[in-house]
Ligand code: PRT
């Protein structure tokens with residue numbers, strides 16, 4: 001039977017969570033990251049552990065069929081591969097930052113100035129779209145120290161909390177690209193490969209739906225049921241089950257995390273009691 005190969009980061013910010021996501025999809029990967037390749041025992045998928053920077057090329061060349069990595073790396077690589085799905089983790093932004101003391105007035109600051117970055121392609125695209133020409137210096141690590149050692153006037157680097165910039169005496173002045181982890185695919189998967197990918201996507205959707213929803217069970221006097229069911233969106237209509245206590249029922253439903261607290265308040269106001277909120281492991285939609 002055909003198997004697909006998925007490249008994930010060997011060690012780094014995205015590794016654990018990428019493997020965790022596969023696990024949540026019910027995909028068991030037995031042998032650890034000591035080897036280059038591991039096999040899933042219960043899904044037609046092999047895992048290839050790589051440095052994230054190598055993933056786009058491996059996927060473009062077909063050494064791997066799929067990959068999980070930061071969108072920043074995909075776009076910077078200019079590889080001819082498809083972004084199939086955003087994965088909701090590894091969020092960060094690529095930003096321009098200057099020394100704190102600079103009286104920054106706008107992008108013109110960067111005209112003819114030296115900017116250090118590991119993302120020359122994304123940066124050059126951004127600068128030229130804004131009519132600015134800078135001297136872009138490519139460095140591969142610790143970009144944030146470049147202004148302090150006199151190597152550059154500014155930097156363009158990944159920011160998440162901003163504390164790295166702060167501790168290096170820099171301030172973020174423009175955010176030029178937003179990124180999160182994505183699932184990528186090589187071009188031209190055959191029908192069998194595309195079917196395996198569809199199965200994986202279906203599982204990813206079920207995991208995501210489950211994460212953003214909660215199962216809610218509550219008790220209510222029968223004369224409040226009408227008001228409570230008005231408040232509950234549910235997947236279809238809520239389940240109403242009579243309780244042993246005369247005149248009372250239990251109501252079961254599914255609530256979206258985003259509206260969760262508002263709805264809980266409305267439920268209490270409508271007469272709900274003993275509200276239980278339970279995580280959902282999988283949600284098939
Ligand atoms: O070894 P390998 O090449 O595989 O890993 P790597 O060192 O190149 O990448 P890694 O593991 O650091 O990051 C992998 C991916 O995580 C990146 O490509 C981004 O998509 C994403 N990501 C999310 C981040 C961050 N947040 C992040 N904060 N990548 C890097 N950082 C670094 C940033 O470079 C800077 O040094 O963290 C620092 C800034 O963080 P704050 O919180 O201080 O702002």
Ligand code: ZN
Pocket residue numbers: 051052053
């Ligand atoms: Zn890397």
